Structure formats: structure tokens, C-alpha cells
Amino acid sequence: MARVLLIMPRLPQRLGAPYLGQQAIAAALLARGHEVRCLDLAASRLELDDRGAVAFAEAFAPDVMGLTLFTNNAARGYALARQLRPVARWIVAGGPHPTVCPGEPLAHGIDVSVAGEGELVLPAIVDGLMSGRPLPSLPGVSTRDDAGTCAEAIADLDGLAWPLHAYGCYDPSWYSADGRTVVPGGLCTSRGCPARCTFCANYVTGRAYRFRSAASVVAEMRALHDQYGVMHFPFWDDAFTALRPRQNALCDAILAEPSLKNATWTCITPGNMVKPFDLERMRKAGCVAVNFGIESGDLDILRVIQKGQRPEHVRAAVQAAKQAGMTTVVNIMFGFPEEGPDSLQRTMDLMADLAPWVDYYNNRGVLVPFPGTTIYDRWHAHYGFTGWWLDVARVPEEPNPFTQPQDEVQRLLEIDPTLDQDFFRYSDAVRDLIAAGVRWKARHNQATIARMIASYTSPAPP
Ligand code: B12
Ligand code: SF4
Structure with missing residues (x-):
């Protein structure tokens, strides 16, 4: 041992x-x-x-x-x-x-x-x-003697030990105000994403979509409930809705479990992988919020970043989620190297257009060129940011929002430190539009945050 x-x-x-x-x-x-x-x-x-x-x-x-x-x-x-x-x-x-x-x-x-x-x-x-x-x-x-390859994606996810068994390895006072409450870290019901967006760094879980049996997920949720009183479950899958039959089977299994009757959960998924007619079943099973990857309102940019979706699909999915009674979280990114003022403006227009149906936009969102991504490989030499992460000054530590007064947190969210990194040497016009977009999202969110938090605990409709 x-x-x-x-x-x-x-x-x-x-x-x-x-x-x-x-x-x-x-x-x-x-x-x-x-x-x-x-x-x-x-x-x-x-x-x-x-x-x-x-x-x-x-x-x-x-x-x-x-x-x-x-x-x-x-x-x-x-x-x-x-x-x-x-x-x-x-x-x-x-x-x-x-x-x-x-x-x-x-x-x-x-x-x-x-x-x-x-x-x-x-x-x-x-x-x-x-x-x-x-x-x-x-x-x-x-x-140092032996350069290896990447480990093969784990096929049998049901066979893995549950993360909750490790809660005792952490000191609860590192996370909870009362120093005692265990703050759960969520769970994964599937791993991998079949898409390959040019900015995305999900190489650990990769492209091979693998999923757990519904029984295994429900058993883990039940254990979290029984042992720690957990009734809200963030699902951290890359693409929760990538495979309809498994997603529907999981919803049915959660619905059938008496101890999860009032449980709520959230999930992340790309906008084009949601079938609007599935959302009602998800809501009934306790899904209170969907986090949609949308990224841009400009068709050319969506094509360049290989997002594989169109603004109208995304609009339909977001509206359907809202109609099903869910909280909608939408991810928008700024500053792709191919993005000029016109395409940025189209993204800003989409954000404004979707605003009545969007409870929360991801904060900030200026593109970071992570190693391994197509964007990094294509542009690092051109823009001179090779190995940027090794310079600690380029990844400055931010003030801790958990201990800052609320107005200071809001001030911090209205600016994105990545813009100052200027990875892609933006023109003044682009920079000003990005800064405006970041500010716009933070102010939208400020108005909706209380509603969003309250919705996470609302039980599923009958
Ligand atoms: C959930 C999540 C979060 C949650 C974490 C919540 C939580 N309590 O766990 C939150 C929202 C906090 C978060 C934040 C961020 N995230 Co995040 N996140 C994810 C996401 C969607 C899932 C993570 C996960 O659970 N994966 C499943 C497990 C199985 O994989 P894993 O975490 O990588 O761990 C495995 C291996 O890495 C390995 N491993 C891990 N540690 C160690 C240690 C040793 C010694 C060994 C041998 C192996 C090992 O074994 C693990 C089990 O298989 C991933 C995407 C993804 N698919 O991984 C992005 C991801 C990890 N996040 C990413 C990023 C960039 C961020 C942010 C910087 C975003 C931002 N701008 O705010 C922040 C960073 C945190 C910070 N505070 O600065 C990137 C990381 C890219 C990179 N190269 O660093 C990813 C890959 C997203 C992406 N597609 O680009 N994130
Ligand atoms: S859809 Fe999401 S998880 Fe999948 S490749 Fe694109 S950004 Fe990454």
C-alpha cells in the first residue's frame, strides 16, 4: 500500500x-x-x-x-x-x-x-x-526513458469507482462557509464528444462517445442523496444529448427512482445536438438548466470553427428549452482570428435577439488558444504565442470572487483579462466590440442571476 x-x-x-x-x-x-x-x-x-x-x-x-x-x-x-x-x-x-x-x-x-x-x-x-x-x-x-502515447479511452465507465468515495480525502472547510458541509463536484454520465471544434481542448475524454448505464448513474445519484443529502446534480458531460436513446433511458430511470423525485440536475451540450422535442422529458426528469455551446452568431465563423450548427437551430433549441421551463445558459465566444467587426456584430445581434430566452450567458469568453487545438496549431507561430502558458505573467491569478464584495465581482466580470493578452493582435475596432460584448453579457447576467439560482432548486413539473 x-x-x-x-x-x-x-x-x-x-x-x-x-x-x-x-x-x-x-x-x-x-x-x-x-x-x-x-x-x-x-x-x-x-x-x-x-x-x-x-x-x-x-x-x-x-x-x-x-x-x-x-x-x-x-x-x-x-x-x-x-x-x-x-x-x-x-x-x-x-x-x-x-x-x-x-x-x-x-x-x-x-x-x-x-x-x-x-x-x-x-x-x-x-x-x-x-x-x-x-x-x-x-x-x-x-x-524520461520512454515516450508514451495517449491512454485508450476507458470503455467500461460503469466499472469505475464513484468520485464520492473520495470526498473524505478533502477538507470541507476549503469549500464551505460553515467548514463542515461537503460540496459535491458533480458527476459524468457520459464522456467524449463526437464533434471537433477548432478551439476545444477536450483531449482527455476525446471524440469517442461513451456512456454509463442509466442504472449506474441513478445508483450514484441515490448514493449522493443518501450519504450526503445531495439533491442537485451538475452533469459535467461534454455532450449530454449526443445520443438520444441513452439520454431518454437515463431520464426515464431518474423519473422511476423514488428517492430522486425532487432532484434537479443541469447539463452541457452543443446547440445542434438538442432535439427540441426531448426537452420536455428532460425537464420532467429534473433537468432545470441546459448549458448550450453556441459560440458565434456568424455563419462563416461557425463554419471556420467547425461548430457544425446554424444560428436558427440554436435559436430553436434555446426557445424550446425555455418553453419547457428550463433555465438556459448560452456560451458565446469572442475573438476568433478570422473574426472582423461585421461577424462580431452578428454575434452581438444574436445575443440581443436571444436575450428574452437566455437566463445566463457564459461570463467573458475571449478565445484562449489552448495547446492541442487546431487554432493553436494554425496560429501560434504566426502570432508569436508559442508556449504562452510557460510565462506565468500570461496566466495571472485573479481575485477570489468567493471572498470579494458583490460589486467588485461584477466589476471583474465586465472585463476579460484574456483581451489584454492580445493573442491575436486585434484591431482597435475588434477590441472595442469584444470589450462591449463582454460587458453586455455581464450586465445581462447581473439582472438574471438571482432567478437562475432560484430555478436550480425548483422541483420538476408533475
Ligand atoms: C467540469 C469542467 C469544469 C468545472 C469543474 C467542476 C468540478 N468540480 O469538477 C469548472 C466549471 C469549475 C471548470 C472550470 C474551468 N475549465 Co473546465 N472543464 C470541465 C469539463 C467540462 C469536464 C471535466 C471533467 O470532469 N472531465 C472528466 C474527467 C474524467 O476528465 P479530467 O477532468 O480531465 O480528469 C481525468 C484526467 O485528466 C486524468 N487526471 C486528472 N488529474 C490527474 C492527475 C494525475 C496525477 C494523473 C495521472 C491523471 C490525472 O484522470 C482523470 C480521470 O480520468 C472539461 C472538459 C472535459 N471533457 O474534460 C473542461 C476542461 C477541463 N476545462 C477547461 C478549462 C479551460 C477551464 C477553465 C480555464 C475555463 C475558464 N476560462 O474559466 C476553468 C479553469 C478553472 C479555473 N478555475 O481557472 C479545459 C482545459 C483545457 C486545458 N488544456 O487546460 C477543458 C478540457 C474544456 C475544453 N474543452 O477545452 N471546468
Ligand atoms: S461540441 Fe463542445 S465538447 Fe464537443 S468539440 Fe465542440 S466545444 Fe468541444
Whole structure:
């Protein structure tokens, strides 16, 4: 048995709940009998600098440390790993960033880098390291001696340990005001998305759409309800409605479960993957909000970013969700390199046009060129932003909204720090329109936020 410390290095923005991907690997390690502790340096109510993190690690004395790296916290993760070096025998990195840049953590002193889903491979790595023999070649694993490929997408999602088994690895006071309440991190009912938008960095879950049985999802929801009193469930799937039969089967199974009678849930899906006639069934099963990926109101931009949808489809889906009694959340992005003032104006027009049916727009939304995306590959040399994430100044830490006064939070949401990064050297006209769009969304949201939060707890219609 090994002692494993899983660390989320500080992100630019704080997390209001433990990160689901980290809980998933913690649960997998626990199921294998290892002793696991998690340290979430991005948690909304934890103020711990790197020195404090090292002290925390020393107190636990782990055999293995595992860092979860997004692109936005990779540089901070590497700096932290240097300080943690004397504490752990082995440091492993995984997450969205090592999945597309597996060699980078190794070049920054980390021993093992993992590309792809971690539930099967991390326990195997820990076993291998603890055996005292050289690490065998494992799918998805790179070491300084052996460059690996990406781990294969996990086919049997029902066979994975539930993230809730890892709740005990976190200190509830990092997230909850009373210091005791466990704040759940949501769940995934499916993984993967068949689309390939040019800005999207979902390489961990990938394109292969896989889903859990309805019985497995309902059993996890029931356990969350019975053990932690949870009655609201954010589903973090990439594309909840990608496959109608499975989505309908899940809705029916939730409806049939007595303990979930007043449960509510939310989901994310691209605008073109929603069939308006399915929304009523989803609402009856407790779906209170759909988060639609729409991105642009300009047909040419939608084509260039391979979004595969038209503004009229999106309008129909959003209106149908509203008519079904759901809260609608709409994602709009600004600043694609091909975007000029006219196409931006069309996006602004769509936002205004949809406003009566949209409860909430994603805040900000200026395009970040994440590595691995088509946009990054196509433009990094041209615009000179190769490897931008390694410069910590380009991923500044933001004030913690959980501890700021409300008017300060609103002021922060009305500007997008990514615009100052000027990845794509916007013209003044484009920059002004983007700034106006960000401001417009923040003000729309300010007017609707209370209504949105209230709707999350409204029970399903009879
Ligand atoms: C849910 C979600 C969130 C939630 C998280 C809520 C929660 N409590 O978990 C919230 C809304 C907070 C969030 C925020 C953000 N998110 Co987000 N998010 C997602 C989403 C949709 C699902 C994450 C998930 O649960 N995936 C399922 C699990 C199975 O995958 P996973 O999380 O990657 O974890 C697996 C592996 O990475 C690996 N792993 C993870 N850690 C480790 C550690 C070790 C040691 C090992 C070996 C393996 C390993 O094993 C895990 C289990 O298989 C993903 C898209 C996606 N498909 O992943 C985007 C995604 C992760 N998010 C992304 C981004 C960019 C963000 C934001 C920066 C957006 C923003 N501008 O605000 C912020 C960043 C956070 C911040 N505070 O600064 C990007 C990351 C890209 C990148 N290269 O970094 C993704 C991929 C979206 C995308 N399509 O581009 N996000
Ligand atoms: S539809 Fe969403 S999850 Fe799928 S590729 Fe596009 S942005 Fe990514």
C-alpha cells in the first residue's frame, strides 16, 4: 500500500468544489487499497502558498505525489514540483495539459507524465513504482526513458469507482462557509464528444462517445442523496444529448427512482445536438438548466470553427428549452482570428435577439488558444504565442470572487483579462466590440442571476 498525495496547483480562478477528475483518480486509488489525501490549492476558501503546500506534504509524507495540470496552472505546477522534490520519491503529472504536452512535465523535473484518463493507469503506475523495479511500459505513460502515447479511452465507465468515495480525502472547510458541509463536484454520465471544434481542448475524454448505464448513474445519484443529502446534480458531460436513446433511458430511470423525485440536475451540450422535442422529458426528469455551446452568431465563423450548427437551430433549441421551463445558459465566444467587426456584430445581434430566452450567458469568453487545438496549431507561430502558458505573467491569478464584495465581482466580470493578452493582435475596432460584448453579457447576467439560482432548486413539473 502506498501513501499518495494528489495536488491541484493554484489556478487563475478558484474552484467552488473539488475537481471531479481528481476525485475520480483518488477514488480509483482508494479502491486499490492505497492511502490517499488531496490538496486543492485552487479551492475557494483555502489560502495556502507553495511553502504551506510543502509543509502539508511533509506532514503526510507521501510515497507518490500526483499533480493535476490544466494549461492555466502548468507553470505554477512545475514551480511547485521543484519545491516538493525533496518530499516525495516520485512525482506524477496528469490532466488536460499533460495529455497534449506529455513531454513538458518531464522537462520540468516531473518523473512520470500521463496522457488521457487516469483511473486505470495511475493505480498501475503507483503499483509499479512501489514494486522497486523499473516502471513497465504502460499505455498513456511517458517517462524520461520512454515516450508514451495517449491512454485508450476507458470503455467500461460503469466499472469505475464513484468520485464520492473520495470526498473524505478533502477538507470541507476549503469549500464551505460553515467548514463542515461537503460540496459535491458533480458527476459524468457520459464522456467524449463526437464533434471537433477548432478551439476545444477536450483531449482527455476525446471524440469517442461513451456512456454509463442509466442504472449506474441513478445508483450514484441515490448514493449522493443518501450519504450526503445531495439533491442537485451538475452533469459535467461534454455532450449530454449526443445520443438520444441513452439520454431518454437515463431520464426515464431518474423519473422511476423514488428517492430522486425532487432532484434537479443541469447539463452541457452543443446547440445542434438538442432535439427540441426531448426537452420536455428532460425537464420532467429534473433537468432545470441546459448549458448550450453556441459560440458565434456568424455563419462563416461557425463554419471556420467547425461548430457544425446554424444560428436558427440554436435559436430553436434555446426557445424550446425555455418553453419547457428550463433555465438556459448560452456560451458565446469572442475573438476568433478570422473574426472582423461585421461577424462580431452578428454575434452581438444574436445575443440581443436571444436575450428574452437566455437566463445566463457564459461570463467573458475571449478565445484562449489552448495547446492541442487546431487554432493553436494554425496560429501560434504566426502570432508569436508559442508556449504562452510557460510565462506565468500570461496566466495571472485573479481575485477570489468567493471572498470579494458583490460589486467588485461584477466589476471583474465586465472585463476579460484574456483581451489584454492580445493573442491575436486585434484591431482597435475588434477590441472595442469584444470589450462591449463582454460587458453586455455581464450586465445581462447581473439582472438574471438571482432567478437562475432560484430555478436550480425548483422541483420538476408533475
Ligand atoms: C467540469 C469542467 C469544469 C468545472 C469543474 C467542476 C468540478 N468540480 O469538477 C469548472 C466549471 C469549475 C471548470 C472550470 C474551468 N475549465 Co473546465 N472543464 C470541465 C469539463 C467540462 C469536464 C471535466 C471533467 O470532469 N472531465 C472528466 C474527467 C474524467 O476528465 P479530467 O477532468 O480531465 O480528469 C481525468 C484526467 O485528466 C486524468 N487526471 C486528472 N488529474 C490527474 C492527475 C494525475 C496525477 C494523473 C495521472 C491523471 C490525472 O484522470 C482523470 C480521470 O480520468 C472539461 C472538459 C472535459 N471533457 O474534460 C473542461 C476542461 C477541463 N476545462 C477547461 C478549462 C479551460 C477551464 C477553465 C480555464 C475555463 C475558464 N476560462 O474559466 C476553468 C479553469 C478553472 C479555473 N478555475 O481557472 C479545459 C482545459 C483545457 C486545458 N488544456 O487546460 C477543458 C478540457 C474544456 C475544453 N474543452 O477545452 N471546468
Ligand atoms: S461540441 Fe463542445 S465538447 Fe464537443 S468539440 Fe465542440 S466545444 Fe468541444
